[in-house]
Amino acid sequence: MMRKVRVELGERSYDITIGSGALSELPEGDGKRTLLVMDSTVKALHGARILASLGGKPEEVFTFPAGEASKRPETAVDICRFAARLKFDRKCRFAAAGGGVTGDLAGFAAAVYMRGIEFIQIPTTLLAAVDSGVGGKTGTDIPEGKNLIGAFHQPAGVFTDTRLLATLPPADLRNGLAEIVKTAVILDPELFELLERNKDRLVSSPDLEELYPEIIRRCCELKGKVVSRDEKESGLRAVLNYGHTFGHAVELLSSYTLPHGQAVAVGMAAAGELAVLRGVWKREDADRQNRLLAALGLPVKVPPRCLACDLVNAMRGDKKNVGGAIRVVLCSGIGSSNLPEAADEKELLAAWEAIR
Numbered sequence: 453m454m455r456k457v458r459v460e461l462g463e464r465s466y467d468i469t470i471g472s473g474a475l476s477e478l479p480e481g482d483g484k485r486t487l488l489v490m491d492s493t494v495k496a497l498h499g500a501r502i503l504a505s506l507g508g509k510p511e512e513v514f515t516f517p518a519g520e521a522s523k524r525p526e527t528a529v530d531i532c533r534f535a536a537r538l539k540f541d542r543k544c545r546f547a548a549a550g551g552g553v554t555g556d557l558a559g560f561a562a563a564v565y566m567r568g569i570e571f572i573q574i575p576t577t578l579l580a581a582v583d584s585g586v587g588g589k590t591g592t593d594i595p596e597g598k599n600l601i602g603a604f605h606q607p608a609g610v611f612t613d614t615r616l617l618a619t620l621p622p623a624d625l626r627n628g629l630a631e632i633v634k635t636a637v638i639l640d641p642e643l644f645e646l647l648e649r650n651k652d653r654l655v656s657s658p659d660l661e662e663l664y665p666e667i668i669r670r671c672c673e674l675k676g677k678v679v680s681r682d683e684k685e686s687g688l689r690a691v692l693n694y695g696h697t698f699g700h701a702v703e704l705l706s707s708y709t710l711p712h713g714q715a716v717a718v719g720m721a722a723a724g725e726l727a728v729l730r731g732v733w734k735r736e737d738a739d740r741q742n743r744l745l746a747a748l749g750l751p752v753k754v755p756p757r758c759l760a761c762d763l764v765n766a767m768r769g770d771k772k773n774v775g776g777a778i779r780v781v782l783c784s785g786i787g788s789s790n791l792p793e794a795a796d797e798k799e800l801l802a803a804w805e806a807i808r
Contacts, residue, residue: 453471453665454469454470454471454473454474454477455469455470455471455665455666455668455669456468456469456470457470457669457672457673457676458676459586459587459606459676459679459680460676460680461606461679461680461683464606466606466607466608466609466610467609467610468586468609468610468612468672468676469609469610469611469612470581470612470614470665470668470669470672471612471613471614471665472613472614472615472660472661472665473613473615474611474612474613474614475501475502475505475574475611475613475615475616476505477611478505478506478572478574478611479572479608479609480505480506480507480508481507484543484544484545484570485512485540485543485544485545486506486508486512486544486545486546486547487512487513487514487531487534487535487538487540487544487545487546487547488502488503488506488508488512488513488514488547488549489513489514489516489531489546489547489548489549489550489554489557489558489561490502490513490514490515490548490549490550490554491515491516491517491518491519491522491550491551491553491554492515492516492517492518493518494518494549494550494551494554494576495513495515497576497619498549498576498616498619499513499515499549502547502549502574506547508547511538512538514530514531514534514535516530516557518553519553520553520593520708520712521708522553522557523553523556523557523592523593524592524593524594525592525594525601527557527592528557528560528561528564528592529561531546531557531558531561531565532561532564532565535561535565536565540565540569541566542566542569543569544569544570545562545569545570545571545572545608546558546559546561546562546565546569546570546571546572547571547572547573547574548571548572548573548574548585548607549574549576550574550575550576550577550580551575551576551577551579551580551584551624552577552579552580552583552584552585552712554580555573555575555580555584555585555590556584556589556590556591556592556599556602557590557592558571558590559571559573559588559589559590559605559607560590560591560592560601560602560603560605562590562605563590563603563604563605564603568605570608571605571607571608572607572608572609572610572611573585573586573607573609573610573611574610574611574612574613574616575610575611575612575616576616576617577617577620577624577627577628578617578620578624578625578627578628578629578632578664578668579624579627579628579630579631579712579713580628581612581617581628581668581672582628582631582632582635582667582668582671582672582675583628583631583635583671583675583692585607585610585612586610586672586675586676586679587606587675587676587679587689587692588604588605588606588607588679588683589602589604590602590603590604590605591603593708596769597700597704597769597770598700598703598704598708599700599771600769600771604683604684606683610672612668614660614661614664614665614668615660617658617660617664618660622655622656622749623711624711625654625655625658626655626713626714626748626749626750627711627712627713627714628713629647629654629655629713629748629750630695630712630713630714630716630717630720630745630748630750631671631713631716632647632667632671633647633717633720633741633744633745633748633750634692634694634695634716634720635671635674635675635692636786636787637694637720637741637783637786637787637789638691638692638694638781638783638787638788638789639674639678639691639787639789640670640674640787641785641786641787642787643667643670643671643674644744644786644787646667647667647744647748648744650663651744651747651748654748655748655749675692678691678692687791688791690772690781690791690792691781691789691790691791693772693781693792694720694723694781694783694789695716695717695718695719695720695722695723695781696716696719696770696781697719697723697767697770697772697778697779697780697781697792698718698719698720698722698723698767698780698803698804699712699715699716699717699718699719699720700715700719700766700767700770701719701763701766701767701770702715702718702719702755702758702766703715704766704769705757705758705759705762705763705766706755706757706758710755713750714750714751714755717745717750717751717752718751718752718753718754718755718807720741720745720752721741721742721745721751721752721753721807722803722804722806722807723780723781723782723783723803724737724738724741724742724783725738725802725803725806725807726780726782726795726799726800726802726803727782727783727784729799729802729803729806730782730799732782732783732784732790733782733783733784733785734785737783737785737786740786741786752807753807753808754804754807754808760801760804760805763800763801763804764778764797764800764801767800772792774794777794778794778795778797778800779792779793779794779795780792780793780795780800781793
């Protein structure tokens with residue numbers, strides 16, 4: 453069964469199509485030239501199938517080395533130059549087939565190529581399917597921080613074929629599960645309970661026909677509603693960054709060797725401790741969150757070599773900060789979150805030490 457979620461943004465509204473066989477719904481017959489962007493891993497695993505579904509040409513594929521190290525401004529420029537050499541005009545589109553790195557890069561390139569052209573998302577990772585592939589955030593990393601160069605540029609459509617998730621190793625599934633737990637913690641207690649009940653089925657022998665499509669649909673529906681109300685993160689959308697202030701700092705301190713989902717899991721554990729220290733979250737709710745993360749094989753302790761003395765400096769570059777104040781999203785219960793609040797250095801370090 454194919455599932456569809458509508459992201460309502462007026463003239464820029466679009467559908468997210470989810471299910472086994474979603475590739476068959478790609479806009480292959482509308483006559484638009486499409487530049488397919490993917491990394492080396494996705495090309496080897498799925499490149500031929502995706503290109504055939506798009507009705508594309510082999511010479512109109514841009515491939516880059518897999519990994520976070522490729523997520524830099526130079527790669528986005530390379531995509532644009534490749535398109536220019538192929539004489540792509542404003543009526544053409546880019547298609548991002550891959551995980552968060554590919555979606556962010558191709559989306560950013562589409563946002564700036566000829567001052568903005570259409571692009572579509574084809575998530576091949578769980579993390580992209582439930583989070584980075586939805587909502588129009590695009591960008592690249594620079595040495596000073598993650599996603600500090602970017603643009604809001606909504607896709608024309610998202611096509612999540614759950615058959616593509618079958619090749620994901622368990623570690624990559626867990627990265628996506630971190631964002632799913634985040635969504636449940638901040639927005640949906642019923643989704644959280646569903647995850648608790650099915651924790652043993654989510655990594656070992658994952659059900660990609662019923663369980664995962666329904667979880668992906670629910671996450672996209674929740675995120676889509678938030679994006680519809682606050683597209684450019686001037687208010688409500690900031691709650692989607694739960695766990696990310698600490699998490700992005702962890703990624704930076706690890707030189708981006710720690711996967712995003714694992715870093716977010718650590719960030720959620722730290723944010724939970726900060727909320728408990730402030731008395732806004734019950735100890736049992738923080739423990740419940742951490743038990744679920746740990747049951748899914750995600751870390752809830754400070755990784756090695758992430759030193760407290762470097763933490764605050766790493767957090768100072770976060771995009772949610774205002775006037776030099778480090779701001780953190782906190783929860784007041786499972787399924788209930790608050791807008792980012794300023795936290796002082798003493799509190800941040802106390803939360804950090806609590807998960808050491």
